[in-house]
Amino acid sequence: VNNPSFEPNFYAVIPAGGVGSRLWPLSRVASPKFLQDFTDSGRSLLQETFARLAAFLPAERILVVTGAAHADEVARQLPQLPEANLLIEPSPRESTAAIALATSVALQRDADAIVGSFAADHVIIDQAGFESVVSVAAEQAQLGHIVAIGIEPTSATSAYGYIKCGETLSESVCRVQSFVEKPSQAVAAEYLASGAYLWNAGMFIARAERLIGAIELTEPELVRAVEKLAAALSAGQHQAADTELWSSIKKVAIDYSVAEPAAARGEMRVVRASFDWTDVGDFASLSDLGDQTFDQVRTLGDVRVVSLDSTGLVVGSGGKVVVISGLDDVVVVDTPDALLITTREKAQTTKDAVANLREMGHDDVL
Amino acid sequence: VNNPSFEPNFYAVIPAGGVGSRLWPLSRVASPKFLQDFTDSGRSLLQETFARLAAFLPAERILVVTGAAHADEVARQLPQLPEANLLIEPSPRESTAAIALATSVALQRDADAIVGSFAADHVIIDQAGFESVVSVAAEQAQLGHIVAIGIEPTSATSAYGYIKCGETLSESVCRVQSFVEKPSQAVAAEYLASGAYLWNAGMFIARAERLIGAIELTEPELVRAVEKLAAALSAGQHQAADTELWSSIKKVAIDYSVAEPAAARGEMRVVRASFDWTDVGDFASLSDLGDQTFDQVRTLGDVRVVSLDSTGLVVGSGGKVVVISGLDDVVVVDTPDALLITTREKAQTTKDAVANLREMGHDDVL
Numbered sequence: 001v002n003n004p005s006f007e008p009n010f011y012a013v014i015p016a017g018g019v020g021s022r023l024w025p026l027s028r029v030a031s032p033k034f035l036q037d038f039t040d041s042g043r044s045l046l047q048e049t050f051a052r053l054a055a056f057l058p059a060e061r062i063l064v065v066t067g068a069a070h071a072d073e074v075a076r077q078l079p080q081l082p083e084a085n086l087l088i089e090p091s092p093r094e095s096t097a098a099i100a101l102a103t104s105v106a107l108q109r110d111a112d113a114i115v116g117s118f119a120a121d122h123v124i125i126d127q128a129g130f131e132s133v134v135s136v137a138a139e140q141a142q143l144g145h146i147v148a149i150g151i152e153p154t155s156a157t158s159a160y161g162y163i164k165c166g167e168t169l170s171e172s173v174c175r176v177q178s179f180v181e182k183p184s185q186a187v188a189a190e191y192l193a194s195g196a197y198l199w200n201a202g203m204f205i206a207r208a209e210r211l212i213g214a215i216e217l218t219e220p221e222l223v224r225a226v227e228k229l230a231a232a233l234s235a236g237q238h239q240a241a242d243t244e245l246w247s248s249i250k251k252v253a254i255d256y257s258v259a260e261p262a263a264a265r266g267e268m269r270v271v272r273a274s275f276d277w278t279d280v281g282d283f284a285s286l287s288d289l290g291d292q293t294f295d296q297v298r299t300l301g302d303v304r305v306v307s308l309d310s311t312g313l314v315v316g317s318g319g320k321v322v323v324i325s326g327l328d329d330v331v332v333v334d335t336p337d338a339l340l341i342t343t344r345e346k347a348q349t350t351k352d353a354v355a356n357l358r359e360m361g362h363d364d365v366l
Numbered sequence: 367v368n369n370p371s372f373e374p375n376f377y378a379v380i381p382a383g384g385v386g387s388r389l390w391p392l393s394r395v396a397s398p399k400f401l402q403d404f405t406d407s408g409r410s411l412l413q414e415t416f417a418r419l420a421a422f423l424p425a426e427r428i429l430v431v432t433g434a435a436h437a438d439e440v441a442r443q444l445p446q447l448p449e450a451n452l453l454i455e456p457s458p459r460e461s462t463a464a465i466a467l468a469t470s471v472a473l474q475r476d477a478d479a480i481v482g483s484f485a486a487d488h489v490i491i492d493q494a495g496f497e498s499v500v501s502v503a504a505e506q507a508q509l510g511h512i513v514a515i516g517i518e519p520t521s522a523t524s525a526y527g528y529i530k531c532g533e534t535l536s537e538s539v540c541r542v543q544s545f546v547e548k549p550s551q552a553v554a555a556e557y558l559a560s561g562a563y564l565w566n567a568g569m570f571i572a573r574a575e576r577l578i579g580a581i582e583l584t585e586p587e588l589v590r591a592v593e594k595l596a597a598a599l600s601a602g603q604h605q606a607a608d609t610e611l612w613s614s615i616k617k618v619a620i621d622y623s624v625a626e627p628a629a630a631r632g633e634m635r636v637v638r639a640s641f642d643w644t645d646v647g648d649f650a651s652l653s654d655l656g657d658q659t660f661d662q663v664r665t666l667g668d669v670r671v672v673s674l675d676s677t678g679l680v681v682g683s684g685g686k687v688v689v690i691s692g693l694d695d696v697v698v699v700d701t702p703d704a705l706l707i708t709t710r711e712k713a714q715t716t717k718d719a720v721a722n723l724r725e726m727g728h729d730d731v732l
Binding site: 024306308319320323332 | 670709
């Protein structure tokens with residue numbers, strides 16, 4: 001099923017880390033969202049992500065970076081993934097370290113490697129649209145650019161970061177003028193109306209050498225440590241990485257170490273994409289994925305919902321009956337040992353609630 | 367512990383019927399509220415009611431009327447209750463039939479019997495206050511009156527029916543001018559301000575002969591059928607009551623067959639009571655019973671609640687964690703197979719939700 005026209009030196013990187021505490025109680029420390037079937041597809045978000053890439057890339061050119069705690073489950077869920085392509089982080093160090101590690105490994109295998117980083121927890125249905133955009137991005141990367149993918153917004157959502165387009169370079173490519181953090185709803189509406197803004201899909205594509213060089217500009221020590229670990233991994237020591245060295249690495253998101261500085265230097269390009277895309281980052285975005293509807297309430301999971309004068313989202317399991325009466329834009333997430341009830345507007349504050357749980361000693365449900 | 371001063375011919379009747387669907391999913395067809403420990407007291411509402419009466423009456427003069435489906439559990443929960451005092455209804459026929467049946471049985475045992483009817487699902491803490499009011503009511507009944515108990519309202523609640531006092535007959539007794547159905551909040555506030563209205567506690571006390579006579583005025587066929595069944599029960603056939611005759615009995619609440627017509631004839635008296643009293647009829651009233659509080663959220667049951675910017679009631683079990691964020695006056699009732707989420711204002715509509723469940727075929731959680 002590989003796309004023969006696709007760049008033979010293209011490596012996909014899937015950083016599979018993060019607890020997803022804004023999706024508590026579905027996402028837990030021991031069972032993060034990317035290992036779960038959030039979309040009732042029968043496959044976990046990670047499996048979906050892997051399959052999306054394996055449709056046009058051999059498994060040998062897909063690298064997954066995950067924490068030691070989840071390595072066994074990742075290996076179980078992805079039997080096609082070569083053992084040497086499962087890169088295990090001794091401790092979580094944020095996206096720059098994870099992507100740099102995989103990029104470094106790719107570079108050791110192929111000095112001409114192009115790497116594309118694809119989050120393990122995004123949902124995309126339009127496979128052909130996705131492949132075609134990644135292909136354009138890979139061509140741009142081959143030319144030496146650092147490339148982002150920007151989704152044409154279909155709503156004025158405040159749930160995503162945005163990319164502001166600068167100079168138009170071709171029908172689907174423009175220079176990135178700047179990255180913009182999640183805006184307010186009102187500002188998001190202006191962005192949508194202007195046509196100059198795209199959703200930041202958090203996918204970055206570049207020649208491996210170019211990407212490592214860009215990280216080196218802002219985080220030289222990080223690159224030195226990662227290269228040492230990558231060499232050890234390539235030598236077959238992936239179960240015995242230097243834990244101490246790794247835990248000294250600075251935690252920084254790729255957005256800050258690479259994307260924003262590169263955009264400021266005028267070195268980032270963005271490919272406009274019109275495929276469907278959802279970052280399952282919180283329940284506000286998850287509610288867009290509910291596939292059944294009882295009156296005005298969306299549901300996810302094996303749950304029987306009866307609603308009276310209500311709107312919102314219900315996530316449940318085990319065939320449980322959930323009755324909602326007289327509540328608007330409510331978000332209900334029921335699990336056997338923990339239940340969250342909030343509103344769509346407050347869905348982003350779930351992170352604070354999880355912090356409270358930790359303070360109160362309810363670690364059993366974290 | 368019996369009160370020696372109490373009328374030796376006083377029989378207490380506990381009608382223990384009704385599914386309590388306004389308290390779904392706590393109250394179920396197979397496990398109605400009166401058989402459950404709703405107040406975290408360690409005893410069911412029925413056991414509390416029985417104990418409240420057994421504190422001043424011998425068990426021989428307490429009669430419990432319940433459905434065939436719950437008879438075994440009632441007997442298990444009330445080991446002190448003589449077998450002959452557990453009156454089993456072959457099918458539910460509402461309060462007039464249940465009370466008439468027990469009254470008829472009492473009459474067969476003692477032609478001078480006074481009966482008092484006390485719902486199985488009310489909560490009263492002030493035992494001394496309760497006993498003293500029942501004693502006054504029994505004296506009034508001895509004089510030939512049909513007597514209600516009216517609680518001095520402590521809030522402008524729309525959850526209860528009201529009794530309008532007419533002519534004052536003594537410090538604590540007045541003639542009932544009328545019974546008033548549950549009013550709106552605004553009307554309830556007027557009632558509270560006027561001082562002329564009492565909460566209808568649904569307790570009726572009268573000489574047995576007098577009560578049967580009053581029922582006969584409006585429901586003569588009901589009385590004939592009940593007397594036949596009472597005779598059979600007294601003859602020891604309480605497991606073999608005439609099911610067909612029983613199921614022909616009209617379903618009518620005692621309020622309509624006796625209380626309202628008797629009040630209209632000027633024959634009802636009400637004893638003013640100031641003991642605490644809660645009719646655990648719905649979650650709005652149940653929320654007054656929550657004994658722990660996390661911030662502004664009351665909790666009932668073995669549940670760990672974390673609330674952010676929320677007020678309301680959470681009922682749970684099994685140590686489950688419930689996080690509520692950004693919801694006001696919310697009512698959350700979680701059970702292993704069914705979950706209700708509503709508002710205090712909408713708590714009364716739970717009955718409609720249960721009807722919807724039946725229509726949708728979710729009989730397993732009814």
